[in-house]
Amino acid sequence: MGANTPIEWCDATWSTVGGCSIESPGCIHCYAQQLAGTRLRKHPLYAGTTDDGKGRPVFNGTMTVAAPEHPTWSWPVRWRGLKEPLLGPGQPSLIFVADMADLFHPDRPAEAIDRVLASIVYSHHIGQLLTKRPAVMRAYFEELRRSARWLMWPHPIFGRSNFDPMVATFDAIVSRLWLGTSVERQAEADRRREDLRALSEMGFTTFVSYEPALGPVDWKGWEFVDQVISGGESGARARPSHPAWHRATREFCHTVGSAYFFKQWGAWAPACDGLGWRLEWSDESTTVITPWGSAMTWQGFHNARMGGDLADGYERSVTMRRVGKETAGRLLDGREHNDLPGERGRPPRTAHVATQRVTEPVA
Numbered sequence: 001m002g003a004n005t006p007i008e009w010c011d012a013t014w015s016t017v018g019g020c021s022i023e024s025p026g027c028i029h030c031y032a033q034q035l036a037g038t039r040l041r042k043h044p045l046y047a048g049t050t051d052d053g054k055g056r057p058v059f060n061g062t063m064t065v066a067a068p069e070h071p072t073w074s075w076p077v078r079w080r081g082l083k084e085p086l087l088g089p090g091q092p093s094l095i096f097v098a099d100m101a102d103l104f105h106p107d108r109p110a111e112a113i114d115r116v117l118a119s120i121v122y123s124h125h126i127g128q129l130l131t132k133r134p135a136v137m138r139a140y141f142e143e144l145r146r147s148a149r150w151l152m153w154p155h156p157i158f159g160r161s162n163f164d165p166m167v168a169t170f171d172a173i174v175s176r177l178w179l180g181t182s183v184e185r186q187a188e189a190d191r192r193r194e195d196l197r198a199l200s201e202m203g204f205t206t207f208v209s210y211e212p213a214l215g216p217v218d219w220k221g222w223e224f225v226d227q228v229i230s231g232g233e234s235g236a237r238a239r240p241s242h243p244a245w246h247r248a249t250r251e252f253c254h255t256v257g258s259a260y261f262f263k264q265w266g267a268w269a270p271a272c273d274g275l276g277w278r279l280e281w282s283d284e285s286t287t288v289i290t291p292w293g294s295a296m297t298w299q300g301f302h303n304a305r306m307g308g309d310l311a312d313g314y315e316r317s318v319t320m321r322r323v324g325k326e327t328a329g330r331l332l333d334g335r336e337h338n339d340l341p342g343e344r345g346r347p348p349r350t351a352h353v354a355t356q357r358v359t360e361p362v363a
């Protein structure tokens with residue numbers, strides 16, 4: 001049971017909810033939306049969750065959840081985990097929960113989130129929850145702690161509830177979950193920071209996914225975060241990311257002692273600094289990206305520069321080539337960056353290289 005997942009920072013993915021809606025510019029080329037409206041459009045979790053938007057599927061805000069009796073609900077408890085998970089042999093596996101949706105969409109019923117989390121906290125694994133709506137995530141966990149209703153969550157196999165030692169304290173919930181938010185530019189970073197900080201102050205391990213990186217981010221104020229993952233966009237309409245954004249993120253993490261994980265370049269790889277005079281400029285697979293994020297063909301760049309408005313960024317611009325995700329790879333300055341959060345209060349740890357990651361489908 002299962003299939004490979006290409007996501008480098010988890011050991012497995014697991015989905016029991018579907019549906020979402022566009023939240024910010026990072027959503028425009030959402031892979032979940034594309035899959036939900038094409039290959040998976042008849043799947044019970046994704047049927048009816050997208051509309052046709054000028055020839056492309058677009059999430060329409062319909063929320064779905066797996067049938068209550070579906071065996072997938074107990075999968076995290078039944079799954080023994082990878083022999084060689086990212087955290088190393090004998091350690092918990094990392095499950096990216098609801099990778100095909102935003103679990104904390106404001107229209108998602110709290111009962112659905114409760115059920116998802118019960119399956120994780122009764123397992124021996126760690127759930128990675130990633131959202132573009134950290135305010136909703138924060139409100140959910142604050143209310144959960146206040147109400148203490150997790151004490152009544154039934155076990156996904158045995159169904160019993162009431163003070164099971166596995167979930168006897170809120171700390172038990174905290175220890176099984178890593179909570180993250182996506183940011184793509186400074187605006188989203190500023191808007192989402194304080195809600196994630198509040199969750200960090202509640203004791204959760206927190207992380208940021210800066211992917212797709214669409215503009216520079218000044219990470220000042222993010223010193224609390226345990227891990228930052230950065231990466232460029234992949235896919236046919238991918239937008240390039242400037243190498244300096246990833247380097248600055250790495251430097252920030254090393255300075256404050258957070259884990260840094262470079263996920264991928266995505267579709268575009270750096271070809272050379274500056275305008276790259278020796279490249280074929282007529283080729284649409286070449287672009288120039290400025291430090292503040294505008295990407296354009298050489299002709300557009302040249303014209304704008306003649307007008308004077310790009311003079312400042314000229315020296316720091318980089319020529320990017322569309323070579324595809326596989327070719328572009330995931331080396332930054334000649335090496336992989338695979339750091340994961342350490343135990344609370346401990347330094348980051350480097351990921352053990354796992355060879356088989358799995359996806360648990362609802363089918």
Ligand code: SF4
Pocket residue numbers: 020021022023024026027030031032033059100101102132
């Ligand atoms: S929030 Fe996530 S799942 Fe939802 S549309 Fe945006 S990228 Fe896709």
